[in-house]
Amino acid sequence: MLYNVKKAVLLFFVFAEIFAQGRHGFQIARLKYGGGGDWYNDPSAEVNLLHFVKEQTGADVIAEYKFVDVSTNDLFSYPFLFITGHGNIIVSDEEVKRLRDYVDNGGFIYIDDDYGLRTSAQKVIAKIFPDKELVEIPFSHSIYNIVFEFPYGPPKTHEHDNKPPQGFGIFNGEKLALYFTVESNPSDGWADQRAHNDGEEKRIEALKFGANIVVYAMTN
Numbered sequence: 287m288l289y290n291v292k293k294a295v296l297l298f299f300v301f302a303e304i305f306a307q308g309r310h311g312f313q314i315a316r317l318k319y320g321g322g323g324d325w326y327n328d329p330s331a332e333v334n335l336l337h338f339v340k341e342q343t344g345a346d347v348i349a350e351y352k353f354v355d356v357s358t359n360d361l362f363s364y365p366f367l368f369i370t371g372h373g374n375i376i377v378s379d380e381e382v383k384r385l386r387d388y389v390d391n392g393g394f395i396y397i398d399d400d401y402g403l404r405t406s407a408q409k410v411i412a413k414i415f416p417d418k419e420l421v422e423i424p425f426s427h428s429i430y431n432i433v434f435e436f437p438y439g440p441p442k443t444h445e446h447d448n449k450p451p452q453g454f455g456i457f458n459g460e461k462l463a464l465y466f467t468v469e470s471n472p473s474d475g476w477a478d479q480r481a482h483n484d485g486e487e488k489r490i491e492a493l494k495f496g497a498n499i500v501v502y503a504m505t506n
Contacts, residue, residue: 312347314368316354328481336349338497356381362391364393367395377410382413396465397464419456423455428502433497434494441495443474443491447469452469453466454466461506474492
């Protein structure tokens with residue numbers, strides 16, 4: 287991997303700090319939600335992504351498939367919450383409050399529309415953040431260049447409705463606290479090759495993009 291000097295120095299100090307925090311490692315949790323959506327699909331996605339992050343950056347990670355129910359306190363044990371699927375998301379008012387508490391206490395949420403999730407996801411986002419606006423993330427944001435360069439935003443891993451890929455988000459102060467990709471679907475590229483029969487170039491592109499999301503979450 288080729289970094290410019292400034293980025294290499296930054297990551298050296300960032301990961302030195304992460305290592306100093308303990309030996310448990312960075313972990314992603316999949317959100318188990320109601321509503322009939324297949325929240326559980328492609329369980330190899332996060333595992334492969336975290337292995338890639340470790341190989342490329344040396345970061346301390348736990349590359350395991352974990353899921354959490356938002357109604358349990360396990361939610362607050364993970365710094366990164368991943369939401370995906372093809373169908374509906376339903377969360378209660380209490381679960382909405384817990385998800386807001388999760389973000390307000392430093393948690394990061396990434397939602398990837400696996401096709402068909404966008405409408406219900408946007409409704410849930412509006413409930414969690416009634417005081418904030420879901421905005422398109424500018425291509426200059428560090429999530430698009432923190433490790434690998436994506437000068438035009440999210441990659442087009444899978445075709446959905448013949449529209450350009452986009453990345454939206456919610457900011458908590460200056461921090462991007464929730465990131466939401468549509469018409470992109472990089473998490474399909476993280477899954478085992480046999481799951482979607484993606485070519486190696488497309489899969490590596492998706493993994494690089496996922497590494498950017500993980501490193502952004504780690505360092506913010």
